[in-house]
Amino acid sequence: MSKENVLHFLSEAAKDERIKSQLKFASSHEELAGVGSQAGYEFSPEHVEEALTELKQKPGFFSALAEAVLLLFSPPHDDYPATGVQPFSGDVPSKH
Template sequence: MAKEKVIEFLNEAAQNQDLKNKLQTVKNPDELTTLAQKEGFEFSSKNVDEALDELKQKPGFFGKLAEAIAEAFSPDHDNAPPAIGVQPYSGDSSK
């Protein structure tokens, strides 16, 4: 029953931008359970592992995972400088 709570929490995070932002700072299952408890979800880090194992068995899981990773780490979501292109050299030429 607790692994279903993990999935409910992850679904909530997918729909709630504030929670999604908090979730991006999580580094391990223990931090995930602490965040979830603050949001009213009760489960253990063992339940996180069980839920992830179950999700991996669902068809299309890895495709959705790849999409989520690409979305999370795309340039629109980090502090990368804007693309400005190649700038012409304006210094002195070598002699």
């Protein structure tokens, strides 16, 4: 049951900015379990490992992970034309 608590916690954490900000500093299964406990979810570091192992085995996990990484670390979406930024074509201000 606790593995399910981990999965439910991670699902809720994705929607909650406060929990997301706390998870940014979690660098171990123990710290993740601590953040979960503060949010009212009971699970151990071992349950975190079980849940992550299960997620890794799901079909499409790594392609979804790769897409998320590319989205996070790619340049922001913008409205520049495919040729890039256009050269300046206005008047240069005169120096006084």
